[in-house]
Amino acid sequence: MKKVFGKPKCLKDAVFHYCPGCGHSIIHRLVAEVIDELSIQEKVIGVPPAGCAVLAYDYFDIDIGESPHGRGAAVATGLKRALPDRIVFTYQGDGDIAAIGTAETIHAANRGENITVIFVNNGVYGMTGGQMAPTTIIGQITTTTPGGRNEKRDGAPIDLSEMLALTTGTVYIERTAVDTPKNIIRTKKAIKKAFRVQMAGLGFSLVEVLSACPTNLKLSPVQANEWIGSTMTTYFPLKVIKDKVGKLGALPHLE
Amino acid sequence: MAAKSKRGLIKIDAELCKGCYLCESVCPLNLISISERLNQKGYHPAVYIEEDIGIKEHKCKGCALCAIVCPDIAIEVYRE
Numbered sequence: 001m002k003k004v005f006g007k008p009k010c011l012k013d014a015v016f017h018y019c020p021g022c023g024h025s026i027i028h029r030l031v032a033e034v035i036d037e038l039s040i041q042e043k044v045i046g047v048p049p050a051g052c053a054v055l056a057y058d059y060f061d062i063d064i065g066e067s068p069h070g071r072g073a074a075v076a077t078g079l080k081r082a083l084p085d086r087i088v089f090t091y092q093g094d095g096d097i098a099a100i101g102t103a104e105t106i107h108a109a110n111r112g113e114n115i116t117v118i119f120v121n122n123g124v125y126g127m128t129g130g131q132m133a134p135t136t137i138i139g140q141i142t143t144t145t146p147g148g149r150n151e152k153r154d155g156a157p158i159d160l161s162e163m164l165a166l167t168t169g170t171v172y173i174e175r176t177a178v179d180t181p182k183n184i185i186r187t188k189k190a191i192k193k194a195f196r197v198q199m200a201g202l203g204f205s206l207v208e209v210l211s212a213c214p215t216n217l218k219l220s221p222v223q224a225n226e227w228i229g230s231t232m233t234t235y236f237p238l239k240v241i242k243d244k245v246g247k248l249g250a251l252p253h254l255e
Numbered sequence: 256m257a258a259k260s261k262r263g264l265i266k267i268d269a270e271l272c273k274g275c276y277l278c279e280s281v282c283p284l285n286l287i288s289i290s291e292r293l294n295q296k297g298y299h300p301a302v303y304i305e306e307d308i309g310i311k312e313h314k315c316k317g318c319a320l321c322a323i324v325c326p327d328i329a330i331e332v333y334r335e
Contacts, residue, residue: 021275
């Protein structure tokens with residue numbers, strides 16, 4: 001018997017603090033698997049957010065530069081410009097990237113900074129107790145919208161990935177999910193492509209991942225994943241939003 | 256002319272498991288169930304049925320769907 005699945009090399013031997021069924025730990029694993037497959041553990045720098053994933057340095061066995069709330073793209077810009085041979089990625093939640101960090105993210109994308117952004121969208125502020133986030137969908141019940149999000153009062157959910165696709169500096173933007181095994185495998189492919197876009201020096205790449213927050217959705221993990229597939233994807237359809245890779249020249253072959 | 260079917264097996268680390276039931280919901284052969292005992296964290300961990308009751312002829316094919324959805328990397332997959 002040969003071992004075909006286990007813990008990736010660049011994850012430390014620590015137990016995740018995330019709630020049962022949380023999508024963060026799946027996405028951590030996917031990022032770690034991609035780093036292993038591309039053999040860039042010594043060259044990669046991660047920028048975690050403020051939010052549930054703030055303790056990512058406890059799990060990743062790579063260089064980490066912590067950022068203030070929402071300023072991941074700005075910190076990553078500095079790291080990438082000072083150390084252009086490193087591969088810099090930010091790992092941000094929806095409250096981090098789409099609320100407090102909107103300005104930094106849009107301007108980094110518009111400048112076409114050669115960084116990769118992993119945008120984890122679960123539709124609520126997870127760490128602070130399940131308040132309404134910019135990406136909360138219409139009718140979703142949170143602690144600050146007990147009657148459901150109302151479009152007239154609270155506005156419609158922000159589609160940050162589509163907004164970023166309008167800027168000229170972005171090269172590759174895809175929205176995926178981690179609700180089913182098929183979508184998890186697709187997410188891994190998308191993250192790998194985003195890293196390769198950066199390694200080829202093409203420009204700004206972003207992968208938005210719809211992820212479940214069973215604790216704050218007040219659902220079981222299995223129901224929360226079903227909710228993503230049935231309800232959340234009607235507001236955030238899974239697709240490749242922008243792909244300029246072909247026009248800029250193909251990615252180099254992997255060894 | 257029976258096609259040579261691959262056999263596999265999984266190992267679940269009961270102390271890493273948080274009892275989210277995701278692996279149980281995706282196993283195509285329903286070989287995972289939830290234990291009645293509690294682990295040290297206070298969750299009911301998932302158990303691999305065939306190992307639990309000591310079946311030697313594993314039905315598990317090692318498709319790794321359970322490991323792919325496992326958020327806590329509690330499942331290791333082995334294949335022939």
